[in-house]
Amino acid sequence: MIPETNKIYEGNCIEIMRKWDDNSIDHCIADPPYNISNRKGLSWAFSKHITIEEKWDSFTREEYIEFTREWLSEVHRVVKPNGNIFIFGSYHNIYDIGYIVNEMDLKIVNSIVWFKPNAQPNITCRMFTESTEYIIWVCNENKNKAKNWTFNYEISKMLNGNKQMRNVWTIPYPSKKERSYGKHPSQKPIELISRIILIATNKNDIILDCFSGSGTTGVVAQSYGRKWIMIEKNPEYNEIARERLKNVHLEYPKQLVDTELDLVYKE
Numbered sequence: 186m187i188p189e190t191n192k193i194y195e196g197n198c199i200e201i202m203r204k205w206d207d208n209s210i211d212h213c214i215a216d217p218p219y220n221i222s223n224r225k226g227l228s229w230a231f232s233k234h235i236t237i238e239e240k241w242d243s244f245t246r247e248e249y250i251e252f253t254r255e256w257l258s259e260v261h262r263v264v265k266p267n268g269n270i271f272i273f274g275s276y277h278n279i280y281d282i283g284y285i286v287n288e289m290d291l292k293i294v295n296s297i298v299w300f301k302p303n304a305q306p307n308i309t310c311r312m313f314t315e316s317t318e319y320i321i322w323v324c325n326e327n328k329n330k331a332k333n334w335t336f337n338y339e340i341s342k343m344l345n346g347n348k349q350m351r352n353v354w355t356i357p358y359p360s361k362k363e364r365s366y367g368k369h370p371s372q373k374p375i376e377l378i379s380r381i382i383l384i385a386t387n388k389n390d391i392i393l394d395c396f397s398g399s400g401t402t403g404v405v406a407q408s409y410g411r412k413w414i415m416i417e418k419n420p421e422y423n424e425i426a427r428e429r430l431k432n433v434h435l436e437y438p439k440q441l442v443d444t445e446l447d448l449v450y451k452e
């Protein structure tokens with residue numbers, strides 16, 4: 186079947202995507218579980234920082250690899266050839282994900298380092314403060330056949346003071362305002378998702394987010410006239426996403442004039 190656009194599907198993304206036609210999506214942004222919840226570490230009980238202690242984030246390594254193979258194979262099938270796939274991760278899971286992308290012989294266009302200047306401090310003082318996450322930019326085609334992936338070069342420059350954009354992005358955690366619709370432990374900043382959507386997709390493209398959490402992808406896609414499809418298994422997170430979508434309001438990028446990008450952006 187053809188998936189419906191501008192709709193949140195509630196449930197397991199692997200089972201849901203299995204029902205969809207091949208090549209029915211233009212691009213995908215995937216922010217899968219990081220597989221860090223079951224690791225023993227320091228308690229943050231006295232910290233105001235959020236830690237991830239969620240059931241959705243607990244796998245053995247073998248389970249995680251198998252889970253990644255399954256969802257990524259479905260994404261590969263439903264996304265059109267040469268569509269963009271952006272996959273988020275931290276050092277805990279990004280190497281396993283990269284291994285599977287290579288196993289599937291897909292083209293890696295770039296990796297992006299997201300530097301969080303306001304990352305939480307390391308209270309052990311025995312290592313560096315972990316303040317980066319990674320995004321693998323994949324073109325949905327075999328390495329030697331990949332071509333013509335969407336990259337809006339002029340927009341990337343415009344978003345970067347008219348200079349060529351580098352692959353290290355300094356963007357703080359979501360502001361209080363962005364998080365005011367409810368708590369999600371790994372909500373992504375609007376600014377970060379905006380960069381991806383403006384640079385790597387075009388108006389009216391269909392963007393899938395198969396682990397949509399608080400709905401950041403849908404909020405940004407809606408703001409910039411893209412179609413979106415989100416899948417999230419937790420009804421509480423979907424409630425947050427629905428509230429955010431009711432109030433789509435974008436402050437980024439401030440330096441762009443609306444008409445330059447023909448933004449459809451409403452409160």
Ligand SMILES: C[S@@+](CC[C@H](N)C(=O)[O-])C[C@H]1O[C@@H](n2cnc3c(N)ncnc32)[C@H](O)[C@@H]1O
Binds near residue numbers: 197198371372418419
């Ligand atoms: C890292 S978070 C995504 C956060 C999101 N990018 C945001 O900005 O809010 C991963 C999400 O995937 C969901 N999830 C985990 N396994 C899933 C599955 N098999 N199918 C659908 N959603 C799943 C979790 O409930 C969680 O909300």
